[in-house]
Amino acid sequence: MIQVTKKDPKESTESLIRRFTRKVQQSGLIIEAKTHQYHEKPLSKRDRRRKAIVRRARKDVKVQKIKLGQK
Secondary structure: OOOOOOOOOOOOHHHHHHHHHHHHHHHOHHHHHHHOOOOOOHHHHHHHHHHHHHHHHHHHHHHHHHHHOOO
16 A cells, blocks of 8 residues: 655645655556456457567567668
8 A cells, every 4th residue: 555644744735645646656556456457368368468569569660660761
Protein backbone atom coordinates (compact mmCIF):
# COMPACT_ATOMS: atom_id res chain seq x y z
CA MET A 1 0.00 0.00 0.00
CA ILE A 2 1.28 3.40 -0.92
CA GLN A 3 1.13 6.01 1.81
CA VAL A 4 1.68 9.74 1.44
CA THR A 5 1.86 12.12 4.37
CA LYS A 6 1.83 15.88 4.44
CA LYS A 7 5.29 17.41 4.18
CA ASP A 8 4.24 20.34 6.31
CA PRO A 9 0.97 21.49 7.87
CA LYS A 10 0.46 24.14 5.19
CA GLU A 11 0.58 21.70 2.26
CA SER A 12 -2.65 21.73 0.30
CA THR A 13 -4.81 18.68 -0.21
CA GLU A 14 -4.51 19.01 -3.99
CA SER A 15 -0.73 18.70 -3.91
CA LEU A 16 -1.04 15.73 -1.56
CA ILE A 17 -3.41 13.99 -3.99
CA ARG A 18 -1.12 14.88 -6.90
CA ARG A 19 1.87 13.27 -5.17
CA PHE A 20 -0.19 10.18 -4.33
CA THR A 21 -1.42 9.70 -7.91
CA ARG A 22 2.12 10.18 -9.24
CA LYS A 23 3.45 7.50 -6.87
CA VAL A 24 0.66 5.11 -7.83
CA GLN A 25 1.37 5.59 -11.54
CA GLN A 26 5.11 5.12 -11.07
CA SER A 27 4.59 1.92 -9.10
CA GLY A 28 2.53 0.38 -11.94
CA LEU A 29 -0.36 -0.71 -9.72
CA ILE A 30 -3.07 0.59 -12.05
CA ILE A 31 -1.64 -1.19 -15.10
CA GLU A 32 -1.31 -4.43 -13.16
CA ALA A 33 -4.86 -4.18 -11.85
CA LYS A 34 -6.21 -3.59 -15.36
CA THR A 35 -4.36 -6.63 -16.74
CA HIS A 36 -5.87 -8.85 -14.03
CA GLN A 37 -9.34 -7.37 -14.36
CA TYR A 38 -10.53 -10.20 -16.63
CA HIS A 39 -9.43 -13.82 -16.85
CA GLU A 40 -7.28 -14.54 -19.86
CA LYS A 41 -6.51 -18.02 -21.15
CA PRO A 42 -2.82 -19.00 -21.29
CA LEU A 43 -3.10 -19.58 -25.03
CA SER A 44 -4.30 -16.03 -25.63
CA LYS A 45 -1.46 -14.73 -23.44
CA ARG A 46 1.04 -16.46 -25.72
CA ASP A 47 -0.69 -15.09 -28.81
CA ARG A 48 -0.67 -11.57 -27.36
CA ARG A 49 3.06 -11.82 -26.65
CA ARG A 50 3.79 -13.15 -30.14
CA LYS A 51 1.81 -10.34 -31.71
CA ALA A 52 3.69 -7.81 -29.59
CA ILE A 53 7.01 -9.24 -30.81
CA VAL A 54 5.85 -8.97 -34.44
CA ARG A 55 4.65 -5.39 -33.90
CA ARG A 56 7.96 -4.43 -32.33
CA ALA A 57 9.89 -5.97 -35.23
CA ARG A 58 7.74 -4.14 -37.80
CA LYS A 59 8.23 -0.87 -35.96
CA ASP A 60 12.01 -1.38 -35.88
CA VAL A 61 12.06 -2.01 -39.64
CA LYS A 62 9.95 1.09 -40.23
CA VAL A 63 12.21 3.28 -38.07
CA GLN A 64 15.29 1.89 -39.81
CA LYS A 65 13.84 2.72 -43.24
CA ILE A 66 13.03 6.25 -42.12
CA LYS A 67 16.60 6.71 -40.90
CA LEU A 68 17.93 5.52 -44.25
CA GLY A 69 15.60 7.89 -46.13
CA GLN A 70 13.53 5.14 -47.71
CA LYS A 71 9.80 4.95 -47.64
